[in-house]
Amino acid sequence: xDIQIVSEIIWITALAVYTFVIIFITKQIFDYFVYKKHMNxxxxxxxxxxxxxxxxxxIVVLAVPFVFxxxxxxxxxxxxxxxxxxxxxxxxxxxxxxxxxxxxNPNEPILKRVSEKDxxxxxxx
Numbered sequence: 410x411d412i413q414i415v416s417e418i419i420w421i422t423a424l425a426v427y428t429f430v431i432i433f434i435t436k437q438i439f440d441y442f443v444y445k446k447h448m449n450x451x452x453x454x455x456x457x458x459x460x461x462x463x464x465x466x467x468i469v470v471l472a473v474p475f476v477f478x479x480x481x482x483x484x485x486x487x488x489x490x491x492x493x494x495x496x497x498x499x500x501x502x503x504x505x506x507x508x509x510x511x512x513x514n515p516n517e518p519i520l521k522r523v524s525e526k527d528x529x530x531x532x533x534x
Contacts, residue, residue, distance in 0.1 A: 413478060420476045421486045424469050428490065431465040 435457040442448045473483050 417477055417482050420472075421482055424472065424476075425486060425490060428465045428469060431461060435460055 438460075439450075439453050439457055442453045443450050477483050
C-alpha cells in the first residue's frame with residue numbers, strides 16, 4: 410500500500426478520535442453545568458455547540474489542506490462521521506425504520522399541518 414494513503418488514513422483516524430474527544434468533553438461540560446450548577450440547558454447547549462464548531466470543526470478544517478493530498482478521503486470521513494452522529498442522535502435509526510416511527514407515510518397528505526382555513530383559501534385560488 411502506498412505510504413501516502415497509509416499516512417492519510419492515520420490522519421483521518423487521529424482527527425476523528427480528536428473530534429469525538431471534543432464531543433465527549435462537551436457532554437461532560439453540559440452535565441456539570443446543568444446538573445451541578447443548575448444552569449439553563451439552552452445556554453449550555455449554545456456554548457457547547459460553539460465549542461464544538463471551533464475546536465472540532467475549525468481545527469480539523471484547518472488541518473485538512475496540509476495533511477491530505479486529495480479531497481476524497483476527508484469527504485468520505487466526514488460523511489461517515491455525520492452518519493455516526495445521526496445514529497447517536499437517533500435520527501438515522503428513525504430514518505432507517507420508516508414504519509415504526511412513521512416518518513414517511515405515502516397515504517398522508519403533504520399539507521397535513523395546514524389549517525382548514527388555509528386549505529380553503531388555496532382551493533379557491
